[in-house]
Amino acid sequence: MKPLPILAAVLTFGVALTVSSATTSAADGPLVYKGEEGPGAGTKVVLIAGDHEYRSEETVPALARILAKRHGFDCTVLFSQNKKGEIDPAADDIPGLEALKDADLMVNFLRFKNLPDDQMRHIDLYLRRGGPVVGLRTATHAFKMSGDSGYGRYSFQSKEQGYEGGFGRQILGETWAGHYGKNHVMSTRLDLNEEQLDHPILRGVKNPWVEAGGYWADPMPNSTTLAFAQPLQGMTPDSPPAEDKEPAPGAWVRTYELPWGPADSNPGSRRVFTTTYGASEDLRNDGFRRMLVNACFWAAGLEEKIEPDMNVSLVGPYQPNTFRFGGHVKGVKPSDMAGWDTPIPPAGDAKTD
Numbered sequence: 001m002k003p004l005p006i007l008a009a010v011l012t013f014g015v016a017l018t019v020s021s022a023t024t025s026a027a028d029g030p031l032v033y034k035g036e037e038g039p040g041a042g043t044k045v046v047l048i049a050g051d052h053e054y055r056s057e058e059t060v061p062a063l064a065r066i067l068a069k070r071h072g073f074d075c076t077v078l079f080s081q082n083k084k085g086e087i088d089p090a091a092d093d094i095p096g097l098e099a100l101k102d103a104d105l106m107v108n109f110l111r112f113k114n115l116p117d118d119q120m121r122h123i124d125l126y127l128r129r130g131g132p133v134v135g136l137r138t139a140t141h142a143f144k145m146s147g148d149s150g151y152g153r154y155s156f157q158s159k160e161q162g163y164e165g166g167f168g169r170q171i172l173g174e175t176w177a178g179h180y181g182k183n184h185v186m187s188t189r190l191d192l193n194e195e196q197l198d199h200p201i202l203r204g205v206k207n208p209w210v211e212a213g214g215y216w217a218d219p220m221p222n223s224t225t226l227a228f229a230q231p232l233q234g235m236t237p238d239s240p241p242a243e244d245k246e247p248a249p250g251a252w253v254r255t256y257e258l259p260w261g262p263a264d265s266n267p268g269s270r271r272v273f274t275t276t277y278g279a280s281e282d283l284r285n286d287g288f289r290r291m292l293v294n295a296c297f298w299a300a301g302l303e304e305k306i307e308p309d310m311n312v313s314l315v316g317p318y319q320p321n322t323f324r325f326g327g328h329v330k331g332v333k334p335s336d337m338a339g340w341d342t343p344i345p346p347a348g349d350a351k352t353d
Contacts, residue, residue: 030096031077031334033064038072039305045073045296046103050080051111051138052089054212055280055323058345059136060109061337062283065315066293069340073296076103079334080113087332097122105300106131109278111138112156120151127258132271132299133171134292136278137212140168141176162259171256172274173219180248181214181231184322187239188214188277190227190250190288201226201253201273201294204308208287209237212323215276217249227251227291229276251275251291253298271299280320286312317343 035041045067049060057079064075076099082088092114100106100122115123120143127133135142141156143166152158156175158166168175181188190208214231229250232239255270273295283289290312297306316339321327329348336346 029334030099031061031064031079031337033061033068033075033077035068035072035074038070039302040067040071040073040297040300043073043104043300043302044099044102045075045105045107045300046078046099047075047107047109048078048094048097049087049109050089050091050094050113051109053111053323053325053327054109054137054278055321055328055345056109056111056136056138056278057087057089057328057332058280058318058320059278059283060107062280062314062318062344063107063292063296065340065344066289066312067296069315070311070313071293071297077334077337080110081334085333086330087328087334089328092116094119100126100131103131105134105296107134107136107296108139108142109136110142112144113142114144114146114149115151117150120145120149120154123154124151127171127256130270132269132301133256133273134295134299135168135172135272135274136292137215137276140172140174140215140217140274140276142167169220170258172272173223173252173254174217174274174276177216177218179213180216180229180245181242183213184235186213186231186233186242187211187235187237188250189230189232189237189241190277190291191230191247192227193225196224196226199224199226199253200303200306201251201291201298203294203306204310205291205294206287207237208291209285210277210279210282210288211235211284212277212279212282214245214248214250217252217276219249219252219274220254223249223252223254223274225249225252227275250277269299269301271301273299279323281323283314283318283320289314316341319343319345321345
């Protein structure tokens with residue numbers, strides 16, 4: 001829906017005053033980071049945050065800023081929000097999902113969402129047309145739909161024939177399979193698969209390490225593992241491997257097929273990159289951050305544009321909170337992170353509820 005003339009004038013005036021940031025954010029609209037120039041110019045990415053523990057509301061806008069500012073992608077960032085329009089990881093309401101209608105890539109970092117049918121419809125239609133997906137951490141169990149939902153097949157425990165394991169298993173390649181390393185005690189080293197070192201997503205990636213504890217994963221047979229997660233007995237990259245834990249798949253690629261086929265004659269790429277990591281603190285690692293940026297290029301069909309020395313540095317102040325349940329900064333609205341220089345996350349109370 002186009003803005004009213006007066007509102008359009010106000011928005012235009014506001015953008016003129018902040019043209020250096022190249023971003024827009026309406027009070028009740030999505031957070032948009034508008035790319036300027038670069039290999040991703042003209043490519044629209046919709047990034048969705050809404051998990052309870054791993055601070056997706058910090059990871060996702062930080063990733064969007066890199067894609068937009070450094071590489072020219074047009075990034076729309078959506079959050080689960082409460083009735084006040086504040087970011088609320090526990091809320092089952094994500095305004096703005098209609099942005100998926102013309103998106104070239106969806107980045108999903110949700111957990112146990114029970115969205116209303118009119119919102120799930122946009123995700124369903126995006127997948128029916130074969131839109132590519134990047135899934136982070138809890139996206140393997142992104143949905144936990146109620147019994148009266150028309151989209152129960154997306155639930156992480158779905159038993160529907162042809163859609164067992166829901167969105168996680170059928171799209172990303174794995175549903176929730178359990179922890180494989182204790183958070184805040186055991187970090188995780190991601191060992192690159194030597195047989196896949198020529199894959200575009202691994203181009204320039206060195207020594208990826210994440211602060212989040214391990215997740216177990218056994219991806220679908222048509223998945224290709226790019227990195228194996230080795231739980232460590234400590235919170236530094238040089239910590240020794242946990243003696244009782246062998247490496248498990250920690251990042252992989254695949255393509256998906258829906259049982260009912262695409263909704264139209266343009267099925268898209270169906271490309272998927274999944275990692276069982278992506279907590280806000282994980283993004284501080286250069287190797288892991290490069291892997292995520294490369295994955296977005298690859299999923300969107302831009303693998304030829306991936307350079308091993310691409311700029312993947314963070315944009316603006318980034319000081320992630322230690323992830324935990326109830327640890328999000330309270331009272332934040334998407335517009336609080338507009339621009340390149342506003343802090344992510346905004347300053348505020350991040351004490352446990």
